[in-house]
Amino acid sequence: MSENSQNTVDKANNDTLFQVGDQRLSITQLMQIARLGQAVMALSPDALARVEASRAWVMQTVGDIADAKANGNKPSAYYGINTGFGALAGRSALDSTYLTKVLGRNLIASHSVGVGPYFDEEVIRATLLIRAQSLAQGYSGVRPVIINTLVAMLNNRVYPAVPEQGSLGASGDLAPLCHLLLVMCHAPQPDSADDIDLKLDTTDGEAFVPFVPSAVNTSQDNASTPPYFHLTQSPCTGEQTLWQRVSGTQAMASVGGKIELQAKEALALSNGATVSAAIAALVVHDAQNLLDNAELVVAMTLEGIRGFRDPFYPHVHRARGHLGAEKIAAQILLYVEGSQILDPGDLKTQPKRVPPQDPYSVRCAPQVLGTIRDTLDLARQWVEMDLNAATDNPLIFLDLERDYKTVSGGNFHGEPIAMAMDFLSIALTELGSISDRRMFNLIDYYPSKTYEDPVQKINPQHGLSGFLIDEPKITEGLNTGLMMLQATAAALVSDCKVLAHPDSVDSIPSSANQEDHVSMSLNAALHARKIVQNVENILALEFLCATQAIGLQLAKHGNEDLQPGTGTKAAYDCMRAAGVEFLTQDRVLYPDIRKALHLVRSGALVQAARQAGA
Template identity: 40%
Template sequence: MITLTGNSLTLKQMKEVLFNEQNVCASEKSMEAAQKSREAVERIVSEKRVVYGINTGFGKFSDVLIDQEHVQDLQLNLIRSHACGVGEPFPEVVAKAMVLLRANALLKGYSGIRPVVIERLINLVNKNITPVIPQQGSLGASGDLAPLSHLALVLVGEGEVFYKGNRMDALTALQLEGLSPITLEAKEGLALINGTQAMTAMGVIGYLEAELLAYESELIASMTIEGLNGIIDAFAEEVQVARGYKQQIDTAARIRQYLSDSLLTTMQGELRVQDAYSLRCIPQVHGASWQALDYVKEKLEIEMNAATDNPLIFDDGEKVISGGNFHGQPIALAMDFMKIAVAELANISERRIERLINPQLNDLPPFLSPQPGLQSGAMIMQYVAASLVSENKTLAHPASVDSIPSSANQEDHVSMGTIASRHAYQIIQNVRRVLAIEMICAMQACEFRGVEKMSSHTKNFYEKGRQHVSSIKQDRIFSKDIEVLAEWLKTIEFSQFIKDLSLEKGTY
């Protein structure tokens, strides 16, 4: 059981809840803070003080006073009118992450929402009732209004959910679990939808996959080094220390560990004096991507525990401040940074693929073909990798540099952070397929060199890979191989393999 406090949620805990079915609960102290904040809202309503979001309209309607008798209608109208997201729904795991993150943020005690609403959010997490939330429609400021409105609909018994493998009406799923819809009171609708949880949830899932991919890219690159009789000197510790970047030093150390007992690597001058940059500069390029991922992780863990709605309630309601914590710029920039960092892993991987298959760049059979000419071998797999890399270049264009005013220019600068997080996730899927292609080619190259000469680590990896993709004995439909291997690279089995290598860094 993971206890939510509003202040201490980590990526490791998110992984436990989202992928290992760990349940959550709210800390007693945080629930007391939420109750205290709620009492402040109720005093404001009873005293008929005019406070944005409690008894006023929203956005450009902030100057419109709402009668007390219509406060409940105001909240329900807000949720319904803002639930206008479009497109395919977020993956279920992302939507579940949104619910978890929203509950955690409300537990900080600045939002004025009743504890019963937080309890219901936790019910949704623990019972795997997952809102159907369209991916498109958020500007990433004033919060992720459209996506979070679809989440909030479920609490009032409207909208749709994924439940036990089926897509159904939310009310039906609630009833199956013995839960009743909630009637939203003053400020509660606004508190539920004014936040950055869509972009942050998408970012969390993206980061967890990207971190694993970064590890995988190093191990796959190590196998490529063996397939090309790469020069190990370039990974020497003193070379990395001379520059000083920790992530570069760590990347080179892992590759030295992977290749420590390999008979396929060479020394400087043995076969050639230098390798191409796509081999020689792995620590520098991959290390730079790790730097970016470390930045992303830091920002996500701050945002996961942030109060991002508006207004926020302080000093028992004496201060109710309309600020801008809903603005997604910190996560928008982090997601754009992650896009570029992960895309680079595919950029350099595709160049290694070219070196594995191009007979002008190695002494292997052309295109790793078992019968060059009669059979094309890996020729078109490189085309696919090049296509994915090119697509990533368009997706990596920063979303955060764009802004379109909304709400009659009241909201005149927005982050587009949710677009950035969605594009980052698309890039990650493309990168995984490029790495799968490199792995297929590297395994084939190592077969030509002699599997028995591989290092113990890469040979173990090779043997696991061969359980999913067989050796290329003749041309076949390689699309299936790429997808099967990419899916394997995404599995928990591989993260356990990473642990077996005694790596200390990261979530895995």
């Protein structure tokens, strides 16, 4: 994500931009804004009316509290407005406007306790967008300026420094959201001479700006303090950005400065599993890309081993009734259409080898990937629900017959996100695991079996030489070939298996047992994101092995006499065009891995293969 794409408001027609509160937010739209830097439009007229109506009730309530004090009466207690939060709810009823603002500031100050590395910029951008969309539903009682400030922060690339760890996922992602709010707002000042100045903590919060060498010390609050640097990398292009940490005041200068939060606003901004949902949306998007790449690499590995088409025909999957598996199988068959490398057996032609059975990691790929597809669909449903949900507490329902218009509930609980990420973590770990098994079958040395060629140690199942490298007798044992690619994949799969332990079953009570069951949704989302990164590398490694295997088949039979499928050939050519050369002797392979990883993340291989088969 380049600096220009972030700093420059999208010049396209406003009709093409997302307008907060006006339409349903999809994961696709979120990715355009969070990852690619597309601008966002402020509140629509309908959303503005909803927001103003709920805010008017809060202001009326605050006025009633002040009137009660002026008349010597005890004010009513309204949770979220003039009482403590969580286990402190109802302990007292604050009786001044200033104290209701202090209540919110103390919430932000006391909950800014995150630790660990900082979130990537795209996570923070997604968080800002989701929080704005949530508040725009009109159930939260905040002023329109709150939502417009979140939008301005997005459009002006304000990047709060938010640590990754410290959230239980109920009541929402309190710690990370409060770190964000430290940047956005300042401590309140007494409203009148009657208010006692409580000398509040005025910690400014921290944010990041792109590093400019000439401004290293001048941008620091204290020129004697060594600068702190933070490095991020775009998952799309691999472009790196070096950031410098600055004060919240400096970061907010581009959007008119910090704002002072009024009654209820701090709670409305900090309640909800918003950061969890932000990461989950990124995970779901990237998981779909992984599944698309997995279909293609199965097709390439199928050709690499000269496998059979039979397991991919719709007859098999209709017999079970698994639509997900049928769709996966159909796409794989489309990629290998016209292949002369595969066994010639089809629905009309007898297979050359009998029985027509490849290893499970190939033969059962539709069933495994189809189940992963179904799991991804469920995760997408839950995550997109939360992208458009009012998730703070309490919520304001103006149509209630009672005067007490707030309703306390548990929409802040991150269970849908936690389970979505847990299920998806398990599914994606399987995606990596079965990929590793296909790699192993591609490079298997077969030391104890009878070889087709005793000199070159040819695998009798698929005619490939051991470790996917042809060696003459004189150099036998000199080259390791692609053996270590599978070793790296095995390490990554093992890591995924540990990370896939479900977080949602690991509730630990907090807040004097008021918060006695929590979701751990942020942990679940962070683990799922790491699994995505692992599996991206695993599939990149399989693409390298499959490309080498196809190259060996072509070399063995003559490029003119043997043709890959339409889609697999396009992907094969794309790998070669990216600089992944045929392996004839051992060489350093990490540059090839990086090239393959970029092709996986960018979707370039899938795009080339699908266009070829269109």
